[in-house]
Each structure stands twice: as structure tokens, then as C-alpha cells.
Amino acid sequence: MSSPTSIADRLPSSVRTEIEAHLRQAPQREAAISDVLRLLQQALGYIDDDTLLYAAQQTGMPPVKVEELCSFYPLVLRRPAGRHLLRICDSVSCHLAGADSLLRQAEEISGVTLGQVAKEGSYSILPHVCLGLCDRAPAALVDGHAVGGFDGDALVALLASWEHR
Ligand code: FES
Structure with missing residues (x-):
């Protein structure tokens, strides 16, 4: 220590x-x-x-x-994270637009629970509070960039592109 x-x-x-x-x-x-x-x-x-x-x-x-x-402050990390960081909004509008199933899908693809480091340090995935893109829910923060309309297809493509990078 x-x-x-x-x-x-x-x-x-x-x-x-x-x-x-x-x-x-x-x-x-x-x-x-x-x-x-x-x-x-x-x-x-x-x-x-x-x-x-x-x-x-x-x-x-x-x-x-x-x-x-x-x-x-949800942006403060209290444990190590992967080289890339995906934060999926799970506040009300995104919850209604399917954020929970996106988060479950993310855990299935990554093979780890939320907050853990996946795929040999490639990335981590965390839930996040409202990003102010409620009219474009579900929303996500992709390496610090806010993205609206973040659906299952976008999730699959993103995590595939991050593997081993
Ligand atoms: S509730 Fe998700 S961006 Fe506002």
C-alpha cells in the first residue's frame, strides 16, 4: 500500500x-x-x-x-478502469427507453459485472446519471463524448471495436 x-x-x-x-x-x-x-x-x-x-x-x-x-460525483473513478470507458445513462428517460436491458447486454458481452475491467483491460462499463440527452434516450458517454440513440446495435459495434485496443 x-x-x-x-x-x-x-x-x-x-x-x-x-x-x-x-x-x-x-x-x-x-x-x-x-x-x-x-x-x-x-x-x-x-x-x-x-x-x-x-x-x-x-x-x-x-x-x-x-x-x-x-x-x-459520478465521474470520479474509485477503482481501476479499462483503457476505454462506456457510461450508460440509467436515469428516468433512458430507463424507460431500455437502459436496463442495455446494461444487462453490456455485462453479457463483456463477461464482467458493471464497473469491472473487461477483455484484458480493453474497457469498463458503468451506469451513469442523466447526461442531458433525455430527448435522445437511451444515451451514453463514450470515452467522455455524449451520444444519443445509443441502442443495442451501437453497443455491440462499440464493444467489438474496443476489444484489444
Ligand atoms: S435520462 Fe438519460 S440522458 Fe437524461
Whole structure:
């Protein structure tokens, strides 16, 4: 297990500099937490417990509050993910448009449960809250790009294209 100190050692100096800049610019250090978490996730892939403690130290926030924020923000990853990331919206409009069966289909194709890493690290699939594309449900976030009308055919084609990539 690493420690918050070794997290600092693992960060490229450019990321440490950027974090320090956000902390300096924030009216209170706590206000920089979402930027700090974003930069840490970009650099390290996900926010494990030690990274969470590092974010808490940097911002002066109690770790339990940072943990609450991580649970609240669906874009924060608390475990390793694959090289590609598919998030399928399961909020009301998408639920009514068949998101549940899409998520089940995704588990069948990937061979793992949601949130696990599939196909030798190729990808991970997660449920997600409303993406604001309710009029084009079901919707998904494909490597950070919002896509409407994401049906079973789109799912099959996407996951096939991601395998071993
Ligand atoms: S409910 Fe899925 S995009 Fe809004």
C-alpha cells in the first residue's frame, strides 16, 4: 500500500504545479477539490484511498468529506478502469427507453459485472446519471463524448471495436 506522500512522488511535476495553482487561486482551499480530484484521476487513472487522503491533505478537507464528494460525483473513478470507458445513462428517460436491458447486454458481452475491467483491460462499463440527452434516450458517454440513440446495435459495434485496443 502506498501513502499520501508517495502519491506526491508518483505525480508528474506538471500535475503538482497545476494542483498548486488551483489551490492558490481558490478562495478557500476546499473550493479546489473538484479540480484536484480531476487532475489526480487524469494522472493516476483513478482515486484510490491513498489518493483520496492526498486530496484531503492538499485541500485541508476531512477525508470523510472528500469520500462523500467522490460518491456524489459520478465521474470520479474509485477503482481501476479499462483503457476505454462506456457510461450508460440509467436515469428516468433512458430507463424507460431500455437502459436496463442495455446494461444487462453490456455485462453479457463483456463477461464482467458493471464497473469491472473487461477483455484484458480493453474497457469498463458503468451506469451513469442523466447526461442531458433525455430527448435522445437511451444515451451514453463514450470515452467522455455524449451520444444519443445509443441502442443495442451501437453497443455491440462499440464493444467489438474496443476489444484489444
Ligand atoms: S435520462 Fe438519460 S440522458 Fe437524461
